[in-house]
Amino acid sequence: MRNGKRMFGTNGVRGVVGERMTPALVLKIGAALGSMRKGTIAVGRDTRTSGEALAHALKAGLLMTGCDVVDMGILPTPALQYIIKTNRFDGGAMITASHNPPEYNGVKVIEADGTEMSDDEIIRLEDRFFAAEFDAASWDSVGTETAAPDRLEEYIRAIVNHFPAGIGEGMTVVVDPGSGPAALTTPIILSRMGCRVHTINARLDGTFPGRMPEPTPNGLKPLSEMVLATGADFGVAHDGDADRAVFVDNKGRYIEENYEFGLVEDYVCDRNPDGLIVTPVATSRLIRDIAEKHGCTVDYTPVGSIYVARRMIELIGKGDKVSFGGEGNGGLIYPDHQFCRDGGMTAAMMVAVLAGHGGRRLSDILDGLPAYHLVKEKHHARDPAALVRAVEEAFSGDTIEKIDGIKIVRDDVWALVRASGTEPMIRIMIESKDPDVAETMYREIMQVVTG
Ligand code: MG
Numbered sequence: 001m002r003n004g005k006r007m008f009g010t011n012g013v014r015g016v017v018g019e020r021m022t023p024a025l026v027l028k029i030g031a032a033l034g035s036m037r038k039g040t041i042a043v044g045r046d047t048r049t050s051g052e053a054l055a056h057a058l059k060a061g062l063l064m065t066g067c068d069v070v071d072m073g074i075l076p077t078p079a080l081q082y083i084i085k086t087n088r089f090d091g092g093a094m095i096t097a098s099h100n101p102p103e104y105n106g107v108k109v110i111e112a113d114g115t116e117m118s119d120d121e122i123i124r125l126e127d128r129f130f131a132a133e134f135d136a137a138s139w140d141s142v143g144t145e146t147a148a149p150d151r152l153e154e155y156i157r158a159i160v161n162h163f164p165a166g167i168g169e170g171m172t173v174v175v176d177p178g179s180g181p182a183a184l185t186t187p188i189i190l191s192r193m194g195c196r197v198h199t200i201n202a203r204l205d206g207t208f209p210g211r212m213p214e215p216t217p218n219g220l221k222p223l224s225e226m227v228l229a230t231g232a233d234f235g236v237a238h239d240g241d242a243d244r245a246v247f248v249d250n251k252g253r254y255i256e257e258n259y260e261f262g263l264v265e266d267y268v269c270d271r272n273p274d275g276l277i278v279t280p281v282a283t284s285r286l287i288r289d290i291a292e293k294h295g296c297t298v299d300y301t302p303v304g305s306i307y308v309a310r311r312m313i314e315l316i317g318k319g320d321k322v323s324f325g326g327e328g329n330g331g332l333i334y335p336d337h338q339f340c341r342d343g344g345m346t347a348a349m350m351v352a353v354l355a356g357h358g359g360r361r362l363s364d365i366l367d368g369l370p371a372y373h374l375v376k377e378k379h380h381a382r383d384p385a386a387l388v389r390a391v392e393e394a395f396s397g398d399t400i401e402k403i404d405g406i407k408i409v410r411d412d413v414w415a416l417v418r419a420s421g422t423e424p425m426i427r428i429m430i431e432s433k434d435p436d437v438a439e440t441m442y443r444e445i446m447q448v449v450t451g
Contacts, residue, residue: 007129008122009422010304014097014106017050021097021105023057029107030061030093032128034143035135036121037067039090042110044072044080046096046241047180049206050105054095058107059145062093066137073149074204076181076242077108078342082155085114085338096241099214102207108241115313115339116306156185159348160192162337168351169194174235175347176223178213179205182242185344190236193351200226213240215330217254224252233354234362236347243305244330245343247350249362258284258328258374259366264346267353268324268334269294275323278312280304281403282416282429283328284372296323302404303418305331309339373438375430379449384419384426387449391417394448413437415445 007013013029015021034041041062045051051074059069070089072080077094084092090112097104109117109125117125128134137143173195177183183202191197200223201210211219215237227235227248235248247255255263265277265287274295279287280303288298299315301307305327312325312335326332331341332349357365381387392406401407405418405427413432420427428445432438 005119005122006126008126010306011098011116012094012096012106012108014100014104016103017054017105021050021054023053026054026057026095026107027061028129028132028134029109029125030058031065031134031136032061032125033091033093033109034062034065034067035128035133036125037091037112038065040068040070042070042072042080042084042087042089042092044075044077044092044094046077046094047074047204047206048095048097048102048105048240051095051206054105054107058093058095063143063145064137065135066141066143068143069145071145071147071149072151073147074181074184075152076185076238076344078243078338078340078344079152079155079181079185081110081114081340082158082338082342083151084110084112086154086158088112094241097213098241098243099239101212113339115309118306118310152184155344156188156192158337159189159345162345163193163348163352166194167355171351171354172196172198172230172232173351174198174200174223174226174230174232175202176200176211176215176220176235176237177202177242178211178215178219178238178240179203179208180213180238180240180242182238182343185242186236186238186347189344189348190351193348195351198226198230198232215239215244215246220246220248220254224248224254228252234350236350238343239330242343243341245332245346245350246330249366251363253363255366256374257330258286258372259369260330260346260350261326261328261332262286262290262369263353263365264326264332264349265290265324266293267349267356269296270356272323275321276315277323278308278315278325280308280327281401281407284374284431285414286370286372287328289370294323300401300403303327305333305341309333313339370433372431372433373435375428375438375442377428377442378420379426379428379446381419381424381426381449384424387426388417388419391445391448408441413441415441417445
């Protein structure tokens with residue numbers, strides 16, 4: 001693996017409950033975290049049926065190392081991150097499997113500043129985990145637990161106060177939290193901004209009866225229908241822990257996430273020009289087009305939101321101006337709010353985007369953006385790294401960037417070829433304004449891949 005982690009992936013550790021993901025495993029993660037971050041730790045969870053059992057195990061691990069625990073109950077990951085950052089907790093952990101199906105669950109570890117734990121610290125945590133190196137507290141210094149399930153107001157207020165009062169007046173929106181924790185936040189945020197809000201899948205339910213936690217165009221068909229039926233200006237949906245938001249426009253069309261990024265980027269950069277936009281190498285060239293329009297420059301990172309967030313912090317620390325950051329999957333990061341993806345903030349931002357266009361329909365705004373054609377494929381490989389090297393060699397006459405895997409860059413097309421970190425697989429992405437050019441590039445790469 002690129003970064004030397006053994007158990008954790010890009011966004012925490014995940015697995016099927018009762019198989020890989022058990023209370024015994026989570027107890028040890030809690031004990032390892034508690035041994036590293038002595039103090040008061042905030043714990044939250046999404047709506048999964050296994051959340052309560054795993055949260056108890058996590059808390060037990062933390063308490064036995066002498067940490068105090070504040071249980072925030074069910075809430076979006078970015079809400080937990082915001083509360084940790086603003087209330088000076090010593091760290092936190094979220095029981096969630098984000099967009100995975102209901103049988104999965106997992107743990108995301110949060111630092112005191114609200115960011116997800118870095119690779120280096122995760123490796124330290126894993127070392128403790130595998131060596132069972134836990135600082136068990138003596139009987140008179142075991143931690144105590146308090147419950148604080150009603151802390152969402154500060155998160156909601158922080159987002160609402162980010163925008164002029166009543167900015168959403170006259171707008172109708174439909175919110176689909178997918179039975180996840182955003183049901184507790186996004187409808188309130190949008191109605192306090194002045195919007196008329198309808199909801200679908202807004203009852204907390206870890207069996208996800210309406211749709212799966214991953215918001216896909218297919219899963220969002222009922223949302224699209226409701227947008228059309230109510231004449232709404234847009235529909236917004238979240239993944240299972242609401243750090244991401246995706247949208248359908250007023251015509252009920254799913255907005256590809258790079259276009260969502262572009263719409264919000266255009267709004268943010270208009271008010272914050274000449275800065276850096278931080279995003280992974282896999283993001284559409286649309287992001288660069290819009291950055292350049294505002295005198296902004298794009299800074300590319302490896303794929304993964306923690307690399308984007310950490311790079312934004314690093315650049316700001318060096319005195320650089322960072323206007324905005326995010327991924328092309330609906331995970332957007334607002335540097336003047338917090339350094340993590342925030343789906344609730346992104347939902348609110350779309351209201352501001354639309355208000356900024358003064359009465360234009362979202363569908364018209366989208367149709368005015370340049371059209372890019374994206375090819376996304378996976379290919380099985382016994383030795384993914386060797387295959388990536390072979391592609392690099394075959395394309396050595398082209399410009400190659402090596403931020404994550406290899407990116408072949410030509411004037412009218414780019415292609416990204418990466419080894420998967422978790423499966424014997426390579427991932428291929430190709431983008432061009434001309435579908436034929438993208439297809440030709442794909443065939444060129446596949447000739448090398450299939451030998
Ligand atoms: Mg998520």
